[in-house]
Amino acid sequence: MQMHKGRATAALAWEVCARSRSALMWLIGVTAVSLLLNIVFSSSIAQGRSDSHAGGFPLFISMLEMTLAGTSVLLFLAVFGCTELNSQTGLMGFPRRLFVLPVSSFQLVAIPAVFGMAAVELLLLLFRSDWYSETNNLDLLLMPIYLIVYQSVLWTLSSLRAVRLLVVGFIAVIFLMLLSMLRFQGVPQGRIIAYFMASGVVAFAVSWTYVARQRSGGGSTSGWIHFVPQLSRREKVFPSRIAAQAWFEWRRSGQMLPTLVAVLLVLLIAPLSWFMRSDAGMSSFILVATLSMPVLLALPIGKAFSKPDLWSSDLIIPPIVAVRPLSSREFVLVKLEVAAKSAAISWLFVSVFLMIWLSIWANALRPDYRMIGLTIFLGMLLTWRSLISGLWLGLHGNPRLFVISGLPYGIIPFFGLAGGLWLIRNQPYAMNWLTDHMNVVLPQVEWIAAILILVKLSAAVLSWWKVERAWAYLLFWISSTLTLIALATRVSTYVPPLSHSLVLIAVLITPLARIGIAQASFERNRHR
């Protein structure tokens, strides 16, 4: 009997690795390269980390090493998330085929948890440089606990699909914030450990109960998960097929961004703004973060939104849409309309929150309401743009093209972070250089913008020529571009040297050619 249990445990542990063999290989490879960099360039990495004026190779290599270490953690979470696609429900969750194995539910949950905890300890020890640091000792405990919480979220909230990634990201931020706050308030380390361990135990118990319940027939998913969709239940008859498709699209993808914005405002930004209400620096930072949040969230969501179906990994037009009597023009217009609604509601949430915060508890802030209003208008436009700018790629249905177009999302943050760090560290030098070279840089920016406008207009003529024209959109483009030009002209009175660049950039903001190409892409994908 004991031997059988041992075999079952070994088999389940093997199963965890075998299920994500390629991710595991990547994990080993990336970790090995990262460790190798640590050994070969240890002094440069140390300099890049500690010296605030470090630039060039030390900064680059330390950033690269950090990125690789971060990638290792992400790959680790991918391997030890222990999820599998349920073909019946189409959801990634706890592997249901394990339910028929002759092992207890406790074992089913505990083995991936314990195995993952052991692996994360090993990973942390490998990356560890200062063995006796108190902070690192706490990290050694926090990461395994986070893994348990992470697994629990992936398994129990499978119906949330990709939104779970944001939930686990949010929990990670809460963990770090909680840790900082408890330390800041001088709570003894033993008590901090007890708090976090308690959360790990609760998460494990939730997972165990959930798996045991599912194994014995399951139960309905908790009601709150379906709260948002229930808000958009449809009892009335649709006035038109476009209205029906817009409702369908809104339910599938449109409500994602406003929901996330609302969740982050209520659970993260509002409490943070309350706790930091007397700190002017932090309050300003929170204001900037709040105003940039919808645009930043719209970038990755826009990538998914550009696909025919946000939740599907398949880029083919779903049959339920492909066989409906709906033209490509109508389908693309529906996407544009839903993106606009999504951006408008997200910014409505932000505006309401700002109104409440700035008038009630933003003690340390002296906000410029005109600037905030302008930011909200521009933010709304940029959010909408981020949601729809990739439609022509997503609707095309070519997976390779789609993946390649997503590479900047991985590369730009790395170079952006490195560049940003470099700029912060060398701010006086960078500012001096920019001031000295302004008369050289600006004309080049203007030329580049002018060429881009020419390319945009030429592509627009070519793309709109072949498809059914959406005159309403062309009118919208003209009016929004004129508004932006007027705004750019107004802003340029404060910075006269930038006037030409601002006007040219204003012409570039609202998409034109790519909407025509999106229609052609949809047609190509629909009629393969």
Added chain:
Amino acid sequence: MVENIIEIHNLSRCFGSKNALKDVSLSVPRGTVFGLVGENGAGKSTLIKHILGLWRAEAGQVRVFGHDPVSNPVAVLERIGYLSEQPDLPDWMRVYEYMRYMQAFYPKWDVPYAESLRAQFGVDRNARVRVLSKGQRAKLGLLGAQAHRPDLLLLDEPSSGLDPIVRNDILTAVIRTVADEGRTVFFSSHLLEEIERVSDHVAMLHQGRLVLYGPLDRIKAQHRRITLRFETPQPKAPLIPGALSVNGAGREWTVICNRQRSQIQSLTMSFGTEIVGEDAASLNEVFIAHANA
């Protein structure tokens, strides 16, 4: 003159090195139940996707209601009701939401008829689509395809994998549609008894080629099953020119033939055999004979 709802001329389609459809030509007259038969991978779904405009014709031409379904999808699709083997239904919708959604696309959607179909199929209007059984999903898919009384009902293996009761419900619904309103049904299946039961026209695809096509009665009348008795036991199947298939053992052999019956009769006399039985071949026998010919 009989109006053709679907006209396909010399349609060909390749997927890599595989010819999914080779030079297929057929037409579907208005008011018929047209059955498309073929083994798995014969090209039935590919042909249906061309009719829907989901595949672009590489060679040849497809016209539905006189329109090219690729260049004019709206004009074609608003007159078609389509149900596939695994209906693509949005799991997150409730049944009544699905009905509202579908209603918006089809001006001729008949609300009382949709409601009567729902009641007849026993689908709870408040249920989420995800909780429906396979049979109920198929019925809901059929409801969505049929409630706007389409001019063409296109069914791609609608009853595959379903139990006999649900299959019967679906077939009854198909027959009723045609009988009541004289509309056209085009449906594919590899269940030959299903095709035989409800179709009046049949086309048979084999490895992408159209091997048989015409009114079912004519096809059945043309194909005969003849039982021959030889004077001496035959060690292997005798070569009979004109026969589509020859099966049996020893002295008695069954021949499926198409039109050349008189030829077989004269041949049998020269072989020294006698015809001991002759009747109409079943569609199943015809299909197997053509597939192996």
